[in-house]
Amino acid sequence: MPFVPHTESDISTMLSRVGVAALGELFDEIPAGLRIKGLEGIGPALSEAEITQLMQMRARHDGEPLCFIGAGAYDHYVPAAVWDIATRGEFYSAYTPYQAEASQGTLQVIYEFQTMLASLTGLEVSNASLYDGATAFAEACLMAVRANRKNRSRNILVPRTLSPAYREVARVMLKGQRIELVELPMRDGISDLKTLDNLSAGDFAAVAIQNPNFLGSLDHVDVLTDWAHSGGALVIGVANPMALALLKPPGQWGAAGADIACGEGQPMGIPMSSGGPYFGFLVCRQAVIRQMPGRIVGRTVDLEGKPGFTLTLQAREQHIRRSRATSNICTNQGLVATAATIYMSLLGAPGLRSVATSCNANTSALVEALIALPGVTRSFAAPFFHEAVLAFDRPVAGVLDALSSNGILGGYDLSADYPELGNALLVCATEMRSAADISAYADTAREILGAAA
Amino acid sequence: MPFVPHTESDISTMLSRVGVAALGELFDEIPAGLRIKGLEGIGPALSEAEITQLMQMRARHDGEPLCFIGAGAYDHYVPAAVWDIATRGEFYSAYTPYQAEASQGTLQVIYEFQTMLASLTGLEVSNASLYDGATAFAEACLMAVRANRKNRSRNILVPRTLSPAYREVARVMLKGQRIELVELPMRDGISDLKTLDNLSAGDFAAVAIQNPNFLGSLDHVDVLTDWAHSGGALVIGVANPMALALLKPPGQWGAAGADIACGEGQPMGIPMSSGGPYFGFLVCRQAVIRQMPGRIVGRTVDLEGKPGFTLTLQAREQHIRRSRATSNICTNQGLVATAATIYMSLLGAPGLRSVATSCNANTSALVEALIALPGVTRSFAAPFFHEAVLAFDRPVAGVLDALSSNGILGGYDLSADYPELGNALLVCATEMRSAADISAYADTAREILGAAA
Amino acid sequence: MTEPLIFEYSSASRQGFVADSDARPNLLAEVLRTDELMLPSASELEVVRHYTRLSQQNFSIDTQFYPLGSCTMKYNPRVCNRLAMLPQFLGRHPLGPVEHGQGYLQTMFELQEMLQVATGMAAVSLTPMAGAQGEFAGVAMIRAYHESRGDEARNQIIVPDAAHGTNPATATMCGCEVVEIPTREDGDLDIDRLRAVAGSNTAGIMLTNPSTLGLFERQIEEIAAIIHAAGGLLYYDGANLNAILGKTLPGDMGFDVIHMNLHKTFSTPHGGGGPGSGAVGVTERLKPFLPVPFVQKVDGRYTWATEEQYPQSIGRLSAFMGNAGVLLRAYVYMRMLGRTGMERVSDFAVLNANYLMVCLREAGFEVAFPERRASHEFIVSLKQIARETGVTAMDFAKALLDYGFHAPTTYFPLLVPECLLIEPTESESRRSLDGFVAAMAKIRDAAYSDPDTVKQAPLTMPVRRLDDVHAAKQPDLVWQSAESGQRKG
Amino acid sequence: MTEPLIFEYSSASRQGFVADSDARPNLLAEVLRTDELMLPSASELEVVRHYTRLSQQNFSIDTQFYPLGSCTMKYNPRVCNRLAMLPQFLGRHPLGPVEHGQGYLQTMFELQEMLQVATGMAAVSLTPMAGAQGEFAGVAMIRAYHESRGDEARNQIIVPDAAHGTNPATATMCGCEVVEIPTREDGDLDIDRLRAVAGSNTAGIMLTNPSTLGLFERQIEEIAAIIHAAGGLLYYDGANLNAILGKTLPGDMGFDVIHMNLHKTFSTPHGGGGPGSGAVGVTERLKPFLPVPFVQKVDGRYTWATEEQYPQSIGRLSAFMGNAGVLLRAYVYMRMLGRTGMERVSDFAVLNANYLMVCLREAGFEVAFPERRASHEFIVSLKQIARETGVTAMDFAKALLDYGFHAPTTYFPLLVPECLLIEPTESESRRSLDGFVAAMAKIRDAAYSDPDTVKQAPLTMPVRRLDDVHAAKQPDLVWQSAESGQRKG
């Protein structure tokens, strides 16, 4: 019996100890009318060898195309040690560290994780992870509304250049609490500062700023931060941790720095894996910690005075505060955060900087190679980190299809999210894309564009 | 610096503590004339990402053809847990358990391994592994010569049906000690009993018997064992542990059983991996244990009387007995034996029996399918376990080449090792080969045979 | 031996993983960071050694019996991890074209279908990333349903007092008001109270059945009738699905929407706190509101269902499609179980719980609901022992660690004093259960003979009992190097 | 907590891994086994839990500093394992056609070439499966060489008294007589004695340089001249190659044949006792005798060299081509080091050893050869401490375990009393080394203040000190179930 260890003799001993004649009797409190005969419609069991063959076949079928898509998930190299260690049984098959003394491994890892995230974002305190970047952004908005005691606004100002998926998830998650996202228009791929003149920061609980933004560009983080603070709005910085190896962190934006930083942790050693599991991070100033959702690990002492780690500030959480909790989140993305902690430890600051720099250089090279093709231009002049928008002289979808049949994923088609940009394509070349890969893209694109012209 | 943790400041602190000005001075005892400038001819370092891409490319290039070759290495399914656990750092990166108290993990595993091998072979005591099946056979021959006090013979009688590779390795390893292998002829794919009449068992230190033999057939193990013992020769049983799930073990051959059993452990959860690392096993009667080569683990007690495990009977080994040791073996195949122990634990006796039975059934089905083709017949009538010899009406090499270009490895061409068998092919279908795989082989072979006819 | 923090291994300018280039980025100095990034600078060996050693400081299913009630700590087959980590699955970009994802999409589609069968629901969306997010999706769908009918006043969510904290917290997140219903002496819901509160403000009720008391709610049909009659909907918290898999269907009980914790019933790993998956299932009438994306099959081709196709959908709950890799693991597990394997899950989860309950009762422990059949878990109350010896449920929990067992859930559900909620799961052998009973009996004996020693436990863990009050009063949440001065954390 | 034997988990008729079929084999009853096969019958969870727990009872590089002299316990990069376990490599049948193995064969060919460069040899065969088998190959080649010249009388192999046990044992296996040469006070070979024994019976000499004393043999050129003049050949035991990589070449020193322990210098894992690889290299004149198979490149295609092509080859040493998977790991490691990385290996292995030696000497320990430069390892003698306190090298070894350090090699080489042979390797940080020195000093202090406590060590391991005498006198080598009666083991 798969994954059930009972022998016939175990079963009969146990049944008689319980005082029933058959397994079925154990379910005698279920009203007879609700009992079913079993799970018709579920197929027979596969052996481990059979399921292995099946999944290998499906995986092979999906192939390993050359990826130039970014748009929120990035193809970075993950050192072998990261998941070798993260999937050790003791990390992999443990529960949330409620019994601290028997969970020092997980707890210390998360304390280290919190420290790394605080340093990356330039802020003071971090939680132990949220589901993903999009939900972390939504939680940051909820947190800001609770934390902003100066104004009682339920509006958040959000740039149009912020990830469409994040804006959509936030809309869904804020709707019940009647919190609104107000859009800050864009111009040339970044926030249109002129439009601020018609707005008052005091009307917003918080202003969100993504840098680099969804279109890859670096935004006016200092101006926007100072404008927000001037009116008493909090600032939520949305960042890519890989970019933070190079860029000024949210905690240092403007005169006072952002109050909350959040984002998608995937670039820190997490495979793209069709979109998950990733992890969201949420970091803030000490002052607003009691509004932080999710678990937090603290260092304390044991009864002999020896340092040790434990879950702390749990009074914010649903299992204590119930309906008045800061969030309903319970299970988070612990294992993924563990992997990220190992990744960041292996690379260290110089390693991370070097990967980030390669991404920047490779995307620059890719952009150069593609705008050399007829009918392709850069959409914006703003500096970018590792993604950029290209304008095509024809619909992008057809070009992407043709590239895809050549085993190349050419980027993310922006036409649905940003119809105002025309035939616009968001491209990305991480440190994994070699010069040969970039040439392969350019050469194939040249043929496609030529052939169809 | 890959795998060297020293910082600049470490280096200067350490150099000055040692009292030298530069790293080069540390090598000042090497005569100047022998110093070299460095390793010209070794290329520049590859990053982890680069070597990963390179090796993935080479692996992909080799592909994953459908394998019907056996001949000493078998394509069995290996449950995921086996190597996940065996490659845990604590097993993977430990040394030989010389400090027993800090190596109870490895030691207990090997004690369990020894127990399993003893049970599989029906003998009393096992060592902790040898390099592979071929060297285990050679060591068994050496051991038999040392152990046989009745006659002082330096000859071993070895059937022609015993693996040619094993015979060759034994020849190489026995040569220096002037021990000879004498060939017992074969008939119909098994030992020719008639030829025993012209031989005297007393002329041999031992008689080797492989069952199933290299050609897949079951041999006259009882008759041969009794004949050997009748003349005072010892019996060395060479066995496939997968077959032992079903077949009478060496310890029960004939009236008294074999004295020594050895063989290749690969079928017990070890991937084919181009031929290694595998492990050789060597099991014997208690009476001859002092002639056993290699490490042995024993159970003992600690100073509080608690059971624990340690290397024992080390006086046989080279690090104690030096030139009078039973063998020069030091490093063995510990990790592979660990994986095999986990494999055998996961499958248990019923699991092993079921895999063995599938192999037997699949090979039967394969033989049926192939002898249905024109120009293909069975070479022998003897019962087989999971390999069989087929005779073709044309040279096998061409057929194999054509199959190979269709992604099928059709078997092992016997014409070099056994020219007397004509166009003979040794085939094998393990539990991994589905009915569809077998049909694919037969269909492709039919086309090839038809096209070339 | 205490393991230092990874930062304490640091020496300047060193790193484990050797990156490719030392180039400078093509960016203006003004956008670059100028402060020192405080990441460890340890060698690869130090990193591997540090985290390997830390891992050894954890209890886990792979090393200990872990009977944590409500958490379903069953064996996580290694092959599920292996197959979810096939390079093509790991390398697939979430926005990659469906042409390069038919293998993956087919798998997700089949998972949706299997979960429908297992729960009696008409449709499933796999996107929620844990139970609590599944609850969010469910309550949001209930609200969207009422709104779609112009029934906006319905903003009350009814929850039993035994409910898991995520239930009321979710209701609040969705902007609802929480109405709590007490539990009767016999462990079932106070149905009179339910009748009294159900009405025109009722959006719905959130229930788990069996409840967190480890009891099957016998009045479920009546409850469903009351809520439906009042115009509300029923939400099923599927955290306890392990108890009924293949025996009864939430759909048949009258539930309209359900989440499943795939990291419980379908054995995806808990990973020291996550990731999980809280797939949601709905009956026909809630289908239009399901969160996108999910997978549909059109002319033999698998594609994503979008908001354009489902304009009433509550929308997206994650940037892509939830915890895809977790879903792969659940799929592999379910295929390996097959129909009979799934039916056996509840057989043996419930057998183990009842056996353990009987053994503990016979060993003299007080079981919270002795007249009732245990489901996959049950409650022991240590009230009397605590009164007589001062040794509490928490002390028992800590003492169990020294016996090599993870503690059961303590002090939840809140209504049973000094309680242990014990869930053995089907993957534990009788040997484990018997060992646990023996340890409990020894601790109880020690509580009477030498209570102070029990209160000292644990003695064999890397640390002694930790000071939680100190942790909360002087939060130290982020490490500060000695040089960087005063802690701020 | 003691971990039971896997057999003790057993219940009849249960197994972890579910196999496909229950069919009966197509074989006559008379050939089938009738006894009960004593394999465990544990569930998959029990098996995983048992072996995971056992693993935690090991010291290893991944968890502890492991300065075991002569064993080169350096970091084993995880990526080497990962890449050696790519599915196509694992699935390749050793007798598969070269068309389906060009990737693998090219890798082996390049490995042969890199090893030639690293040692100054003309050709390499990768087939030996560990150092000792490499030695066997080497001595067999020496014998074959003499035989090929009709020089059959040469059957003596000279070895220094400091040699590793495998050297004399190998000579015996090859049918040679062993002639032992003493070491001088200064740690170099007694060259007068060498001159006296070298002659017409000399087949060759086996040397490791640096020697097992951790000293570079300064007279190596003279030794080579003596042996060659006598008509013998020089065998280099490459176990200590880590000390000289990129600094000097065995080929230049005058060696004719060499083995390399890839599981030392090139970081393939020791695996708790193996597998290793003992690749052999030879100069031109021994090339015809190299063991087959090895890889050759012909017209851009990689193929196996066979005995037909090399009729003078000593032949095969394994059923296929040695420990292929180990070789893949060594290849990956070498490519990641590259030229400068390889040169740094010896730089830092030797720096670490000299630093540690100096620190221990300054802490008051007696170093065996204080006038000499340490190579990658060095010897501390505890003779005086043992005399004064009764605390021996063995006691130090056990006490170190309690400090979280694996012990150095004890009582080898045999000529230094109460010795510890200490080899830190290049992958350890100064932090590790300093910690080791501190622990040694504390143990020494304890030896003087409280020797009995030191002799009780270890106290923190799963077992206390084990009774080796009992183990050897009443060998218990195989578990017997209680029912199956008396032990036979």
Ligand SMILES: Cc1ncc(COP(=O)(O)O)c(C=O)c1O
């Ligand atoms: C009864 C119950 N409901 C809901 C949840 C929440 O699930 P998750 O932790 O996956 O968000 C849990 C988890 O512990 C639970 O036990």
Ligand SMILES: Cc1ncc(COP(=O)(O)O)c(C=O)c1O
């Ligand atoms: C000096 C020396 N020579 C030879 C060997 C034998 O190598 P192996 O254990 O790989 O057979 C060793 C291994 O310990 C050694 O240290």
